Amino acid sequence: MDFELLAVRMSKNTKDDIPKTEKWDGNATRYAIDDAIRKLGYAEDHRLVDCRLLLATVAVVLALYACIWDWFYPFPLSRNLYTWFIERGIFLVAVDKSADNPKKKVLWIFSSSMKRFDHKYTLEIKCKSAGVSNRGKLTKSVANWIYEDGQISLPHLLDDVLKLHNSLLDERKLKSSCLKSSIFMIKILCRAFVVFLLLRLICFWSDLYIYLSNNFFYPSKIMKEEQDVVEIDCSTGDEDLSKYVSLSEEGSRFLEERARCDFKRMMLIAKKLKRLCRKDKIEWKDCSFAVEKIFLLKIIKSACTTQTGDNETKKKKYVLESILNESIDRNIQEGTCLNAHWLGIEGKQPLLPENRLQDSSYVIGEEGMSNIETEELLHQDMNFDQLTEETRELVLELLDGCVSKDETKRFEALRMIQTHVGLQPALSFFIIFYLEGINCSLLCKDLRHITCMLQMLSALLLNPAIRLWKYTPKLLPSLLSCAVNMIFDVKCGDDRAWLVRERAADILGDLLNYFERMAVDDGEDELKIKFIRHLTTIWNDEQTTIPSAYGVLCILRKLGNLVIANAVIPNLRKFDLKLSHLLQHGNEDEEYQVNYVRKFIKDMLKNYMQSSVLTDDDKRNLEKHFKHYLDSAQLKNIPGQK
Numbered sequence: 001m002d003f004e005l006l007a008v009r010m011s012k013n014t015k016d017d018i019p020k021t022e023k024w025d026g027n028a029t030r031y032a033i034d035d036a037i038r039k040l041g042y043a044e045d046h047r048l049v050d051c052r053l054l055l056a057t058v059a060v061v062l063a064l065y066a067c068i069w070d071w072f073y074p075f076p077l078s079r080n081l082y083t084w085f086i087e088r089g090i091f092l093v094a095v096d097k098s099a100d101n102p103k104k105k106v107l108w109i110f111s112s113s114m115k116r117f118d119h120k121y122t123l124e125i126k127c128k129s130a131g132v133s134n135r136g137k138l139t140k141s142v143a144n145w146i147y148e149d150g151q152i153s154l155p156h157l158l159d160d161v162l163k164l165h166n167s168l169l170d171e172r173k174l175k176s177s178c179l180k181s182s183i184f185m186i187k188i189l190c191r192a193f194v195v196f197l198l199l200r201l202i203c204f205w206s207d208l209y210i211y212l213s214n215n216f217f218y219p220s221k222i223m224k225e226e227q228d229v230v231e232i233d234c235s236t237g238d239e240d241l242s243k244y245v246s247l248s249e250e251g252s253r254f255l256e257e258r259a260r261c262d263f264k265r266m267m268l269i270a271k272k273l274k275r276l277c278r279k280d281k282i283e284w285k286d287c288s289f290a291v292e293k294i295f296l297l298k299i300i301k302s303a304c305t306t307q308t309g310d311n312e313t314k315k316k317k318y319v320l321e322s323i324l325n326e327s328i329d330r331n332i333q334e335g336t337c338l339n340a341h342w343l344g345i346e347g348k349q350p351l352l353p354e355n356r357l358q359d360s361s362y363v364i365g366e367e368g369m370s371n372i373e374t375e376e377l378l379h380q381d382m383n384f385d386q387l388t389e390e391t392r393e394l395v396l397e398l399l400d401g402c403v404s405k406d407e408t409k410r411f412e413a414l415r416m417i418q419t420h421v422g423l424q425p426a427l428s429f430f431i432i433f434y435l436e437g438i439n440c441s442l443l444c445k446d447l448r449h450i451t452c453m454l455q456m457l458s459a460l461l462l463n464p465a466i467r468l469w470k471y472t473p474k475l476l477p478s479l480l481s482c483a484v485n486m487i488f489d490v491k492c493g494d495d496r497a498w499l500v501r502e503r504a505a506d507i508l509g510d511l512l513n514y515f516e517r518m519a520v521d522d523g524e525d526e527l528k529i530k531f532i533r534h535l536t537t538i539w540n541d542e543q544t545t546i547p548s549a550y551g552v553l554c555i556l557r558k559l560g561n562l563v564i565a566n567a568v569i570p571n572l573r574k575f576d577l578k579l580s581h582l583l584q585h586g587n588e589d590e591e592y593q594v595n596y597v598r599k600f601i602k603d604m605l606k607n608y609m610q611s612s613v614l615t616d617d618d619k620r621n622l623e624k625h626f627k628h629y630l631d632s633a634q635l636k637n638i639p640g641q642k
Helices: 003-014 026-038 047-061 063-072 081-087 154-202 205-217 249-276 284-295 320-324 366-370 389-402 407-419 424-444 447-462 468-485 496-518 522-540 546-558 561-585 588-609 616-625 632-636
Strands: 090-097 105-113 120-129 132-141 230-233 297-300
Touching: 026 090, 026 105, 026 120, 026 154, 047 063, 047 090, 120 154, 132 154, 249 284, 389 407, 389 424, 389 447, 407 447, 424 447, 424 468, 447 468, 447 496, 468 496, 468 522, 468 546, 496 522, 496 546, 522 546, 522 561, 546 561, 546 588, 561 588
Parallel strands: 230 297
Antiparallel strands: 090 105, 105 120, 120 132
């Protein structure tokens, strides 16, 4: 807005109605000057008056309460807080709209103050626009603007007010430009930071260093892009190298400096790999990887390196006998006195000491050496001492909740284990906790804590962010002990031991199926097949008790209809004869066990008959040998039956 035009408009508006006041009355003088400044020509905003009216309305609603309060407390304790702290002398709030951009508004706030028995008048103007706020003050004697007869001199007053007005407007423009520049620089820095994060996620610094070294800082004549990697066997140390010895002094110095530089680069890459893999020392694979990246030479590990063993295959083979023989620790007798603490089992001590030795360093595989930024390196398991303080507290709280007697606390802990995405680094500690808890509970025949441990393992298995299948060989002995080798006093009407076997069998079956899906080597694929053969051998053994045979059947049923067809059905007739013999010559407890197992077999065959893998001949054979397990409705579905 043109300020000269504003001054002319103000003069025209006030020509006929010039405010006049009693100059010896301070309040009247102040209000007269305020009324004169109102005639600047802006559209007045009455929001302050509206707020006062709103408060007055609220005051009317609360009048009854005020009367009661005044009756009990005669002295007026309330104070006018809004006038003191919100208005604070504001007498004009105006809005200036730009002609070019109507949406762009400038808010002007005028406030004044004048002390009692003082001739100094203080005018404060505040300007707000687009997040920029400026304020200015003007303090002068009222004698500069009032004649002796009390009439206000508008030209002098307008001159001082417009000077303050213009200074705030110029300052606002300067701040606005500075603010725009700052916002632009912040945007540039944010974009650069985002690009930096993306580059950091795409590649590690070691790979970036190797790339820059190979493509920019290393002579291109020595190494070509299409050159293949040459393999060097460390055992060929007796080769005749005399033809490489004839070097000049200059050539020797060059090779010495070059070898020193390349050795430093190799050590930098090897140290980076050691740090990323959290190893204690640099291994030969780290050096081999560094040499391959620098010289395109691959060192073959031979007799010169510290490798034991003969011609072993690269694929991992699991020895089933060594796994299953670890079902129960043979060194600990059943009468051993075991004491208390981190397992949360009262009066029982874990098999491992609390201050156990740290595990060996994480060894990176062949696929990890070719790509060090894989998920295996980023989400590896850690020792408990390597976890952060927050993760330690969370793990201890979850473990304490899993064995708690409070149902709500145990439910919350299991739900957290099932859904939390950051428990993979602490998985090894969960496994140790589970194994020691199962061993202690088996020795003490504590069904409650066995159930708690199985619930925790089931929650870990249901968590999609936890790769529990890697611990399958470690978990098989304990699960097999709970499902098959567990010896409890099975009495009539007491189903707790049966339910524990069923739960352990379900977890074991799910774990084997999960392990089979995730396995990539032939040795890992054979683990499930060998385990099924071992279970079949236990089932057919004459010395196997009925509860142990029941655990085997639960595991085989969980592994699917194909396992039932190949492992259960061919041996079920022999097992049924054993059940019939015990039913005729056994005691009351054995009779209860036989009836419980036969009920399970009936349900298993019922579900098996409804599967699509059976042919008509298979159904006829089932009806011929196991007719007493099938009801009339199932027999009607068999072809050839009336």
